[in-house]
Amino acid sequence: MNSLRASLSPAAEGLREMRGRSHWLRCGFVQTALQDEVVTLAPDALGAQSLDSAASFSGGFAGLSFDRHCRVFHPLADGQLEWLAWGKQTQLGIPADIPSPYPLSGAESESGDFGSAAPLPKAIVALACDEADYLYAADPLTPAIWLIDSWQAEIARQIATSGRPLDLCAQQGRVYALLDTPAWLSLSPCDAPQLLPWPLSLPAAERLDVASDGRAFVLLQAGTANAELRCLHDLSLKLPVPFCTDFLIEAPEAELGMRMVFARRPGEDFLCQRLLGRHFSPLPGLHAAGYDGRGIARAPDGRIAYWTARGLRHAAPARARYHTQGRVFGFALDSGLEQTRWGLIRLQACIPPGTSLRVRCYSRDELDDLQPLLRTPPAGEALQPIAEPALSPLPEQAMLDSDGGPGQALYLDSSARPLSAPLPDGFADYEAPVWCAPGRYLWLVFDLSGTRSKTPRLRRAQVEYPGHGLLGQLPRTLWREPSAQDFLQRYLAPIAAMLGEWGAVSEGRQRLLDPRVAPAEALDWLASFVGLALDPVWPEAARRRLIAEAAALFRRRGTLWSLQRMIELLIGAQSVLIETYRLRGGGVVGNAEATASRSVLGSGFRVGGSIGRDGETALPAAAEQPFEGFAHRFSVTVLADLDEEALRAVRKLIETHKPAHTLFDVCTVAVGTRVGVGLHLGLASVIGKSSGFDPMILGDAVLGKGYTLGRPELDRRAPEAGSWQGDGP
The missing domain is CATH 2.60.120.260 (Galactose-binding domain-like)
Structure with a gap:
């Protein structure tokens, strides 16, 4: 308000x-x-093609379903199924593959073993897939709902129902079934069916779908002139949809609500409505050439899929008539x-x-x-x-x-x-x-x-x-008359608008020099002032942070501190940079064949390996080739789980700003902690740091009772000659 x-x-x-x-x-x-x-x-006529006939649709229902692996399942009239791997398309935008049979085998009832003659569904009318790759099939002739392992094509469970199941839908990890008793159920692979409340004044429905906010909608008298959409949670929320054969609800948008698609008889365009709160508003319709009238589904790319005599097809925007x-x-x-x-x-x-x-x-x-x-x-x-x-x-x-x-x-x-x-x-x-x-x-x-x-x-x-005040800057004799004043006011309006735009840009120019408040479109221009090239994949917040600190970072460009700070500004998480030369002289836990140290406890204490004798070294191969093993190499450990795009951005940032003669490798927390391969206690991994642990004192502490093993950070000694480690702040 x-x-x-x-x-x-x-x-x-x-x-x-x-x-x-x-x-x-x-x-x-x-x-x-x-x-x-x-x-x-x-x-005109809600912008959709309609038939002049008033005949109801009596072709039945065969609702298809997609699983999370882009497989579409379609029921056949004889109780069988067929499936298609969705995604591969021809130049005309239609599926390139033809459906394949999906033979079912095995059936075991909840009441016991059926013996050798295992029953199978007789007439499947609706399908739904859950997140566990189970396929639910509604059979009104049994009556039961069959739970099918979609990878093994085996019936894992037969759920008997008190009425004929008519439709299925999946939402947020649950599958819902509509019965003709009337009633509706909530299903899961292992639990018993849960009966959900049904309004007493509402007759039996024929189609069901559940929105992401939990509201359930049903379609009454599907395929007839009296077809109507009703909400089970608010009976006053209803919409007449004549000759609707099936419907589905799409994900909502924050300010616009959720779109509903209503399929009608073959030869008619699909109707679309926007539901915002409790109010419907029409949207442009969809054209569905060859639709068989027996059900629709949402394809993985968001389009509306339906079945035709030639297989799977997708609805396209309909030609509107205004x-x-x-x-x-x-x-x-x-x-x-x-x-x-x-x-x-x-x-x-x-x-x-x-x-x-x-x-x-x-x-x-x-x-x-x-x-x-x-x-x-x-x-x-x-x-x-x-x-x-x-x-x-x-x-x-x-x-x-x-x-x-x-x-x-x-x-x-x-x-x-x-x-x-x-x-x-x-x-x-x-x-x-x-x-x-x-x-x-x-x-x-x-x-x-x-x-x-x-x-x-x-x-x-x-x-x-x-209006503009340019008349006040002209002699009054020019605009004393009302007619002259009106004419000059309108005549000078374009000039005043241009001057106003220039003034607005001039007044806001100081915003362009502040990376915290500058418009996103000006960030590339602002970064060019300090010689910083912004990668298009960087988040806007990271761009602003890097521009703000670019001058200080470039004064120490190529140093350990500068690289570490750039990485932290880019991904918003801490990082650890380790120069390989600092790990010389250690051993590898449980790996006697290794010639380079990767497992260091604290800052230089070797764990494992045989104790060298007088005049011998524990790592002879590394001692013979110190340059190839340690010189000009460093490792970057990012304390975050990055996706491929973010990891590529980090690598590109390091490659751009590191010293040209150095080599590096990057790892994240997704790699895990591998003793002997990439674990450096006190360097890349610190036990107990930031968790309130105390240093361990020999003879006065018990290991595993809240004490830090090793040094919590690197020894801040002067860097050796040839190091590119800068003086951090």
């Missing part, structure tokens, strides 16, 4: 805007629709001051060739005797309640009758504003002056014109107030 008042309340000067779904729903719509947060012309004219009545924008002269209108819109978008402006100082128009919802939606409607009334009919003109044309603003965020694909900035008398309140009315296949799209509208 506070954010609403802040967006609609008056202020001394600034901008008033309409953007986002919450703002647009305060407007009035006439043959226009709201797709997410974009205003368009209203789709009304050719529409209008949107904006709500009152309040400047807070009477006789406010409004400035420039800025719109973010997409206007394809053959379409147009015009704007009308109306103003007024008082709302006392205003008789606003009734608010009408976007096409295909129900009227939704809004908070404090008195803050945003619509214009009255008398205002509209006073202006019978075609409205103001918009002008494309092709200038690229410095460091501005990129616009969505197809959208551009448009401008127009406010052409109306001064007033405290301003109403914008948008006229949309298009074709049957194309529509203009409006995402955002902004109006600045008060």
